[in-house]
Amino acid sequence: MKSLSLSIITAAVALSGFAAQPKNVILFIGDGMSTPQRMTAEEFSRKSGRGPLALNNLPFQATTRTCSANSLVTDSAAAATAIACGQKTKNGSLGVDATGTNRLYSSATFAKQHGKKVGIVTTVTINHATPGGFYAHRKSRGDGYGIGLDLIKSGFDFFAGDELTKHNDKKHAEYRGDVYELAEKEAGYKFIRNDTDALRALKPGCGRVWFVHEKYPFSIDTRATTKAPTLAEMTAKGIELLDNPDRGFFMMVEGGKIDWAGHANDAATNMRELLALDDAVKVALEFQKKNPDTLIVVTGDHETGGMSMGFQATGYNFYMDKLVGQKVSVARLETVVKERRITEFSALREYVEENFKFDFTDEDWKNLEKAFAEDLAKMKKGAKENEAYDAVKIARFPHILKGIVSHKCGIGWSSGAHTALPVLTTAGGPGAETFHGFIDNTDISKKLNSLMQ
Ligand SMILES: [Zn+2]
Structure with missing residues (x-):
C-alpha cells in the first residue's frame, strides 16, 4: 500500500x-x-x-x-x-x-x-x-x-x-x-x-x-x-x-x-x-x-x-547457462600461459578444462590446438626461446577460444571497439x-x- x-x-x-x-x-x-x-x-x-x-x-x-x-x-x-x-x-x-x-x-x-x-x-x-x-x-x-x-x-x-x-x-x-x-x-x-x-x-x-x-x-x-x-x-x-x-x-x-x-x-x-x-x-x-x-x-x-543477443549458429536459442562455469578471464588465462611458460597444448587444455567448464567438442579442441600451434610458431620466430607468450602480438588461441565460447552461447560480437548504439x-x-x-x-x-x- x-x-x-x-x-x-x-x-x-x-x-x-x-x-x-x-x-x-x-x-x-x-x-x-x-x-x-x-x-x-x-x-x-x-x-x-x-x-x-x-x-x-x-x-x-x-x-x-x-x-x-x-x-x-x-x-x-x-x-x-x-x-x-x-x-x-x-x-x-x-x-x-x-x-x-x-x-x-x-x-x-x-x-x-x-x-x-x-x-x-x-x-x-x-x-x-x-x-x-x-x-x-x-x-x-x-x-x-x-x-x-x-x-x-x-x-x-x-x-x-x-x-x-x-x-x-x-x-x-x-x-x-x-x-x-x-x-x-x-x-x-x-x-x-x-x-x-x-x-x-x-x-x-x-x-x-x-x-x-x-x-x-x-x-x-x-x-x-x-x-x-x-x-x-x-x-x-x-x-x-x-x-x-x-x-x-x-x-x-x-x-x-x-x-x-x-x-x-x-x-x-x-x-x-x-x-x-x-x-x-x-x-x-x-x-x-x-x-x-x-x-x-x-x-x-x-x-x-x-x-x-543471438548468433546465427544457435538460431533462436540462447545458452547463458554454458557461461556460468567460466572461472577466469581470458586475459588471466593469457597471463597464466606466460607465467607458467606453457608450451605443451595438453597443459593448456588441462587449464582450460578446469577453469572454463565448457562443453568443448573434439572439433573445438582441434581448432584450439591448431591456434596454439600457430602462436607457438610465431613466438619461436619473434622471441628468444622460452620468452613469454606476449611476444605474440595478436595471439590466435584466446581469439578462437572466446569465439567458440560466445558463439555457442548465442552471443555475437561485431567489433573489438565501441559502437554507436544508444544506452x-x-x-x-x-x-x-x-x-x-x-x-x-x-x-x-x-x-x-x-x-x-
Ligand atoms: Zn572502451
Missing part, C-alpha cells in the same frame, strides 16, 4: 513537471554497457541462480544517445564529459569543450559547490576517462599525470580505484614530483595504497580519502589474484564516509572493466563485471531504503564490442521521473544539476 501511494505521488509529480529534490545522488556508469550487455547479464544472473538485476529494475528509464562532438561513435573521454558536464566534446578530450580550450564543469563539481560531499569510485585507474570526466580538464585524456594533478585540485572527499597511470613526472610543465606525495602532504588526503583492511577500517569524519589498489582485477579473477575490495565494498565505504546530515553527497561509481571485457569479446568476464556493478547498485538501494531522499541513476557511456539510463528515487523518453547523454548532467540546485 505504501509503495502504491508512493508511485501515485511520483506519477503525479512527473505529470505536474515538478521533481522532488534528492539530498544524495549516486550515479552509476557501466563503461561499455548498453542494452545488450544489460539484457545478457540479466539472463546470466538468472541462470547462475542470482536472480534479476537490480540495475534493470529501477522504475524509470530513458534511451540515451551517446555520440560525441565529432563522431557518432564516442570514446569514454567525450562520453564522460557529456554525462558529467552536459556538453559534447571531441573524442579524447576530458572536461573541456570541442575547441579544447574552454573548461567544462561537472555535476560533481556543481554538487561540491552546493555544499555536498563528493566521491568518485571506479574499477579502473582513477585518472581513466570516465572518472576523469568528473574532475579533470584536459584536451587529451593521454595526459594521465595532469589528470592526477586535477584530481587533487578538485578537493573531492573520496576517491577509490586503481593507481594513476603516471604519478611521478620530473618534466611536466605544471608540477614536477609525485602526485601521491602531493595529495598526502599538501592536499590533506589520507592516502591508502593496496591496503584493503585500512580502507575497511576508515570511519566517518576521517577527512578526505584517496584509496588506490594497483592492478585492480577483473571481478571474475578477484579471488585468484588479489585481495582488492569489490566495487560493492568501495561503494559501501564511499556512502559510509560521505553520508552527512547537512547537504548530503554526490557519488559517481564506475564499472570500468565492462568496457575492457567488451573490447576483448570475453563474454563471461563481461557478465561478471555487470554483476559486480549490480552488486554495487544493490548497496545503494539498501542505503536508499533507509534514506529515501537518495536518487540512484544507472547509465552506460557507450556500447563496446557490438554485442548481440539505457535507469533511475529510482526523488527526481528519477525526469529520466524518461529519448534523451541525450548531455541531459544527464543537466537533469542532475537542476535536481541538486
